[in-house]
Amino acid sequence: MEHQGRRERKKAEVRARISDVATGLFLERGFDDVSVSEIAEAADVARPTVFAHFARKEDLLFDRYPEAEALVVAAINNRPEGTSAVAALSDLLIELSDQGHPLSTIRARFRRFWEVVAESRPLQARARELLQHLEDAIADAMAHTGVADPQLTAALTVAAVRTVHLEAIRRILATEDETVVAADYRARLITTLASIAQLHS
Template sequence: MTTPSDEAPSDRRSRKRLATRRAISLAADRLFFERGFENVTVDEIAAAADVGRMTVFNHFPRKEDMFFDRDEEARETLRQALRQRDSSVSPIETLRLLAHQLVRQQTPYLLFSTASQSFIETVENSETLKARARAIRDEIAGELAVALAESAGQDADDSKAKLAAAMLLASWSVAFIEAHRIFRQERDTDKAKAAFLALVDQGSVGVKAAVAGTAYA
């Protein structure tokens, strides 16, 4: 989901393009939340955003991309954290600390609130979105494995990096789902955050144990 607080680019053409992308995303979100992902067409999104059908596809190749429009931002956040990590901090610890930082900064894709429940419920009610969410997780695991290997000075195809990435993504996914479950039941954002971070921390311990003795731990 796009929010108005996103940093705006400086040049006029880029600002205009970003504004159009935001308008499409906001229109899509509103329709998806109101009627369900499967019940909204691209033509309806284009009309709601006051743009042409091809303009929508110029910004979002697939309908699912309009819903998961922070996907690339999340991927780049992981890559950047590893590229810029302190050499005295291991790659796995760097990512554990990143999770805490993102929650502390109230990063939009790690919010546990009434507003975020609409996002979760829309995914749960759509087989298409659930399938895309699984595919995104697998894609990120592959990219994270490469980023971990590069960060640790290892071969990009290192099996230990693949193991670490898969375990990290699995633990983060469990933590994310559990935190939203807790918020849904108790409407307590702080408790949901605490649960998310506790599971991320536990997962990190497991990953460190699995690749003990390597440059990742």
């Protein structure tokens, strides 16, 4: 068991190193102008090792998606008694935003990240795919909460969050004051998700 634990830690360290190196190169030069071979060389691993940890080049930048999905599912499954699934998601997203968490990205320091995404169609396409995966995971979790129509509720929730989040990102890219943007994001998210929770809980 201890050997297995060390092996898993080593795998996680290699994965993090590859992603960190790749992200640095992407932020410096743009996603489309960096090859997987360059990333492998810079991370001091073989090219197949990159794909052993990341199925697609795009996932090198979106490496925290598994963490995001795990947090969202846990928020629904472990919500306090009397709290709806949508309200639990709202609480999680507000907490991440208030912390300036990397999974929230509503801060000026993430501007370059979103510029890289905006410059690359493959990244935009992968972001849409991951959002669909997240919606499916939310629907599966909601199916065990008594929500009448978990697929519809999940779709409405994700669409609302996406709309509010993208508007905040546009404002960050336009170099608006991050404090104002974060406050508006917080208020819109609470109001919008509260409406969905009221209708679909």
